[in-house]
Structure formats: C-alpha cells, structure tokens
Amino acid sequence: MKLSKMILGTLREAPGETELESYKLMVRAGIIRKVASGIYNFMPTGKKVIGNVNNLIKNEMEKIDSQEIEVSQFVPFELLNQCNNKESSLTDTFETVDKSEKKFYVGADFKEPYIEIVKNEIKSYKQLPVSIYSIQKQIKDEPKPKFGIIKSKEFNELQCYVFHDDLTESSQYINSLCEVFNSIYHKCRIDSIKTNSLRFFIKHPLGEEHVVCCESCGYKEDLEIATCTLQTEEEDDMKPMNKISTPDTRTIDELASLFNTTPEYFVKTIIYKINNKIVAVMVRGDREVNETKVKNRIGHVVSFELADEETVRYATSAEIGFAGPINLKCDTLLVDEEITRMRNFMVGANDTGYHYECVNYERDFTGTVGDFKKITEKDKCPVCGNSINIENAMGLGQIMNLKTTYSENMNAVFLDKLGKSKPMSIINASINIDRLLALIVEQNHDKNGIVWPKSVAPYEVIVIAAVFKNEEQMKTAENIYNKLKSLGIDVLLDDRDERAGVKFKDADLIGAPIRITVGKRISDGKVEFKLRNNDNVEDIDIDDIEEKVLSELHRN
The missing domain is CATH 3.90.960.10 (YbaK/aminoacyl-tRNA synthetase-associated domain)
Incomplete structure (x- = not known):
C-alpha cells in the first residue's frame, strides 16, 4: 500500500481523555477514531491489525481441531429462558422487537446459541468431543466505558466451546485451551498471568481488576475469588451481651x-x-x-x-x-x-x-x-501461609468449566455407549480481541510510538524515500516496494511529499517492525535498514534487501 493513497491521519498531540498510553497511541497512529463514548471506528491500519490478530487466533484454534462458525447476533428470548435468563436480568443487552412482535436480544456472553447449535447436531458419544469457535463483533450496553477499546460497548471477541462426554476428562481439554491461550499471548508479546481459576491478566497500574500473588509458592488468583488463611479461633470466655x-x-x-x-x-x-x-x-x-x-x-x-x-x-x-x-x-x-x-x-x-x-x-x-470478604495484603497465602501481594491488573481472557449445568437446562444430551441419555460436559473460553489489541500496545511501545510484534503488525516493512523530489530515490523505493510485495510481504511505501523527519516520526508511530530508507547513499547502491525495536541503523546493499528482510521476518 502507498501511504499517499491511504486514509491515515496521524496526530502529533495525544488526546487528553485518558491516561492510558495505548489509547493515545492508537488515536495518534490513526488506528481508531471515537464515534461516541465506548464506540469506535477502526481505520485501515486498525482493521489490518485486527485481521492479523484474528488470523493468529484461527491458526491456534486449528491446532486443537476447533471448527469456526458464525453465530447470529439476534437471540430469541425463548432461547434464553431455557437457562433461566429472566428478562429483567438482561441489563447489559439491547432489546429489539421485529414487525411480528417477536422479541430478540443483542448482547455479549450469551452461551445458549452455541449450545443450541451442538444440541441439534450431536446425538451420540461417537461424535464427541467436538469444539467450535467464533470470532465476531459483540455488543454490550457497558454503563461505564473506559480506556478506549479496553472497556467499550462493542468489541471483537473469540468464543470457544468444547463439548465432551466425560467430566473426568475436563482437565485434558482445559490444558489444551491453556496452551492455545499462552501461545496467542506469547506471539503477541504479552506478559500474561494465569490464575488458579483460569483467568488471564496483565499487570497494569491503572487496572481496575486485581490479582493476588504469592512469590513463595506461585499462587495467583483473581481478588474476587481468592481466599485467605483464617485466624486461630479465639478461646476467650463469652461475656454477657x-x-x-x-x-x-x-x-x-x-x-x-x-x-x-x-x-x-x-x-x-x-x-x-x-x-x-x-x-x-x-x-x-x-x-x-x-x-x-x-x-x-x-x-x-x-x-x-x-x-x-x-x-x-x-x-x-x-x-x-x-x-x-x-x-x-x-x-x-x-x-x-x-x-x-x-x-x-x-x-x-x-x-x-x-x-x-x-x-x-x-x-x-x-x-x-x-467466605464473603476480600483478601488484603495483611492476610496470608491460602496455600503456603506466606505473605502475598495484590497487583492492579487488566483482564485478557478466561476459561470456564461449565460442567453440565447449561446442557441440563437446555436438554443438550447424547447417547452414551450403553444407549443412555447423558448431558454434555461443556468448557467455554473467551478473549476480548479489541482489549487484547490495546494491551499489545500497552506492553509494546516507546516514547516514539507503537512497537508492533511481527505477528500482528499492520505492515511488516515500511519503505521511505527520504526526498520526494529526488527521482532516483523515489524510483528505487518503488522498486523495493514492488519486489517485497511480490514475495508476499506486507509492505507500506511512504511516497508522500513530506520532509524525511515527518516520515520517520510517522514510521515510528505506526510501528512497522522493519524500516528501509532510500537516502543519499543510493548513489553507492546502499539503503538504510532499521528495526523498530532498536536504534541501530545498518547500511546494506540494495541487492541484499530481500534476503535481509526475509531473514528478519522469519526470526523468532
């Protein structure tokens, strides 16, 4: 893509709506634009990043033979009633009524549509286990949107469901999903924390969630779930009230x-x-x-x-x-x-x-x-009895063992080896992808802009012609651009009539992993090669560009 043709409005100044660096940088880099509180448009570079994250997740889901589906956004109220979702409990959803006065709900976290699909298709133990997933837009009536796309009213989300026939085998499928999640976070250069209850977080000083951590034994748990060691029972005599x-x-x-x-x-x-x-x-x-x-x-x-x-x-x-x-x-x-x-x-x-x-x-x-209390740092670890720390955090995703609760309510059953009807065991896993995108930026940026991991970067390489009016530089830059494109590399050519300093600043802000600059040494057959994650600038021969770029992109 040529930058002169792109809708890319980079900003020098950050918006003052939030302290969060990811929001400031994504607005400045032209990735998102605010529509209203909790509602954002993804611009071309943002859409590319979301697409790359989605593809990364799909590749990981294929490794566990999970099959992609697409679920309707409209959920009939009758379907929700099967799991005792009463009308007054749907506080974070949107309600709509069609012309025949049939009521539907649009919202996030509905499990019933996924279970209904499998319920209607799976009849025998021979068809189990089976895993399905979707990656699609979710809508939520979030009362207090905050931190840009981290806590918004609409977001892209991974929802995965594993259906199996034996509760005793749940740990096997949960471990597979944990490996998938860990691989996703690793490839996104996210330093994640997995709690005992299978929630995933990153530490962040502005996080509104909290994780209890014990350095002695490695215990980690969501503050809302964590227990603590009880004090010794007092033995004083009871006095008259x-x-x-x-x-x-x-x-x-x-x-x-x-x-x-x-x-x-x-x-x-x-x-x-x-x-x-x-x-x-x-x-x-x-x-x-x-x-x-x-x-x-x-x-x-x-x-x-x-x-x-x-x-x-x-x-x-x-x-x-x-x-x-x-x-x-x-x-x-x-x-x-x-x-x-x-x-x-x-x-x-x-x-x-x-x-x-x-x-x-x-x-x-x-x-x-x-147990109805919140644990504090004065308490002791419930596992080893040593001191604990409570860290501010932001949630990344979670895995839940739903067991047979939903399948019993919805009559999602199968025939076992003896021909008896049994409820399916269900495991649910989810990742808010928009939030993941923002947290990638939170953990991968510097004073100049975003430092995208190669796995999700909107462009792998940006090629810059230092002087727009220099015909040789422009022609060479376009030749490099075309050669890299022919190799299947996602490359951006900055062919704008701007000063070199402006182009360099935008390149750092956008955060492509590799920058190639065609400058004054083109007369010697040399161009500048620079990685976004360090300050070293290397002069290389034009003939070595393809090999150098491919080598760097394939490096772990």
Whole structure:
C-alpha cells in the first residue's frame, strides 16, 4: 500500500481523555477514531491489525481441531429462558422487537446459541468431543466505558466451546485451551498471568481488576475469588451481651476512635437489595464485602444494589450506621466465616445511637456462614501461609468449566455407549480481541510510538524515500516496494511529499517492525535498514534487501 493513497491521519498531540498510553497511541497512529463514548471506528491500519490478530487466533484454534462458525447476533428470548435468563436480568443487552412482535436480544456472553447449535447436531458419544469457535463483533450496553477499546460497548471477541462426554476428562481439554491461550499471548508479546481459576491478566497500574500473588509458592488468583488463611479461633470466655450508647458514632473508624481500639474488634453489617429481597452481609470491621462471592452464594442474581436509605430504615428500625444482626428484618443474613471464630465483638444494635458489645455468633444470632470478604495484603497465602501481594491488573481472557449445568437446562444430551441419555460436559473460553489489541500496545511501545510484534503488525516493512523530489530515490523505493510485495510481504511505501523527519516520526508511530530508507547513499547502491525495536541503523546493499528482510521476518 502507498501511504499517499491511504486514509491515515496521524496526530502529533495525544488526546487528553485518558491516561492510558495505548489509547493515545492508537488515536495518534490513526488506528481508531471515537464515534461516541465506548464506540469506535477502526481505520485501515486498525482493521489490518485486527485481521492479523484474528488470523493468529484461527491458526491456534486449528491446532486443537476447533471448527469456526458464525453465530447470529439476534437471540430469541425463548432461547434464553431455557437457562433461566429472566428478562429483567438482561441489563447489559439491547432489546429489539421485529414487525411480528417477536422479541430478540443483542448482547455479549450469551452461551445458549452455541449450545443450541451442538444440541441439534450431536446425538451420540461417537461424535464427541467436538469444539467450535467464533470470532465476531459483540455488543454490550457497558454503563461505564473506559480506556478506549479496553472497556467499550462493542468489541471483537473469540468464543470457544468444547463439548465432551466425560467430566473426568475436563482437565485434558482445559490444558489444551491453556496452551492455545499462552501461545496467542506469547506471539503477541504479552506478559500474561494465569490464575488458579483460569483467568488471564496483565499487570497494569491503572487496572481496575486485581490479582493476588504469592512469590513463595506461585499462587495467583483473581481478588474476587481468592481466599485467605483464617485466624486461630479465639478461646476467650463469652461475656454477657450489653447494649451501650454510641451517639453520633456511625462508622467503624468513629467507633474505633471512641473506644480506643482497632477496627478488627467490630463487625459491620452491610445491607443489600438482591433480586428485590433484603440481604445483609456481615464482615469484620476492617474488611470489605466481596460482592462477587455474595452473588455466587445467592445464585442467579437478577438485580444487585446497596440498599437505599428507606430499605435500611425498614430493616433496622434505625438510621444508617447502626445496622446489626440482632432483630434485623432481612430475608437472608450472610455471615463471613471469620466472624464465627471471634469472641465478644461489637455490632450495631438496630437502634439509632446504640451498639451491642460482647456479641457472639450462635449464642446471639445465626446466619448462613461462608467466605464473603476480600483478601488484603495483611492476610496470608491460602496455600503456603506466606505473605502475598495484590497487583492492579487488566483482564485478557478466561476459561470456564461449565460442567453440565447449561446442557441440563437446555436438554443438550447424547447417547452414551450403553444407549443412555447423558448431558454434555461443556468448557467455554473467551478473549476480548479489541482489549487484547490495546494491551499489545500497552506492553509494546516507546516514547516514539507503537512497537508492533511481527505477528500482528499492520505492515511488516515500511519503505521511505527520504526526498520526494529526488527521482532516483523515489524510483528505487518503488522498486523495493514492488519486489517485497511480490514475495508476499506486507509492505507500506511512504511516497508522500513530506520532509524525511515527518516520515520517520510517522514510521515510528505506526510501528512497522522493519524500516528501509532510500537516502543519499543510493548513489553507492546502499539503503538504510532499521528495526523498530532498536536504534541501530545498518547500511546494506540494495541487492541484499530481500534476503535481509526475509531473514528478519522469519526470526523468532
């Protein structure tokens, strides 16, 4: 492609909408253009990169004999109902009604269409295992788009499903998918982290997700899932419960200051409205509620929000800040397991201006016990008991063992060797490709622009004629361009009437792995050869260009 013919509006200044370097560089390099919040157009270079990433992924999927399909964006509501997706739970989807008043949904993360395809085609164990995948645009009503294409309303996504006949063989297929993911990230020069729950991340200071890491044993887990080592059970004698006056003392910090102690002595009760029911969650005073764990315990969450002031007053008969488990009006009380090991702690009394001291679980109240807290760096590794670190991160993808839950709901069954009907076991894997593209840039750039990995670069080589008005330079540059194209190399010719400095800056910004410059040494039969990932400039003979380029492109 000749740059003079391209729609490529490079920018000298970065947009000030975000701190994220990938967004700034992709806008400056003419890869994306913003349409509205969370919605972006991919320009020609961006479309080429997306295409290259897609091809890389397809090659990896073929290695595990996964078959590509394309799934309709329109999902009938009746199909979603098979897996108990109620209408009010589809908060991040778009709804449409056709002329016959049939309702459809458009959105991301629908598993039902993929399962329906295999359900209708696979009847016998002899046809299993089978793997299908799609790479296509997904649409999501993202309420808070952020960081450009990292968190947007529409994105290209890989969705892969493996259907097999035996739950005991799940690890075999999961390991194959992990190898595929690791290969994709390696070829994209992404330094990824794989957690125990099979989520993939990169560390990033601006990341809104977090990964718990133990350097001692190598434990890695998503903060929303990670557990921690429980403290030794306290053995103090239980003291009589006592109601005490705590006027104008609503927060844990205020209570700690009033009683000259630490937040660990208190237990807080947080009230939620979940599925239109009142759910209270108790954690130690210095802890945060892990809402993901709460949702997992409740199961099939349609709506989830902190209770409003009116609901809190109803549940506690008090103002906000005095909630506690005793005489609390709620549908479910979830009690973090840590609290059952405490003795003589303090809770709200459900009476404005009062708390109870010397409260003990079982004697004074009961509830559903489980792990409902967020792990902190004060905690110990749940595997080896050593110190942990919590790193900011951004998600890359995930692998989920769905087991037979969806197949049972949708009656996706097969006949086994004995002729008995059994539900299929299902594994799902996904990668947000737009996010992957942005994170490639996050980990592969310098002060001058993007440094694309060879596997996904929009162009493998850029050829520059230093002086537009020099006929010999222009003719030589075009000859090199044509020769490289004839070898199947993706090459860009900068034939614009611009100063050499402008061309060099744009070449660095666009980030092609190899730059060939036809300059003043053309009279000696020499051109400049430079790799984007280092500063060395080498003069080479024109006759050696093809061999030099091919050698570099084939190097790992």
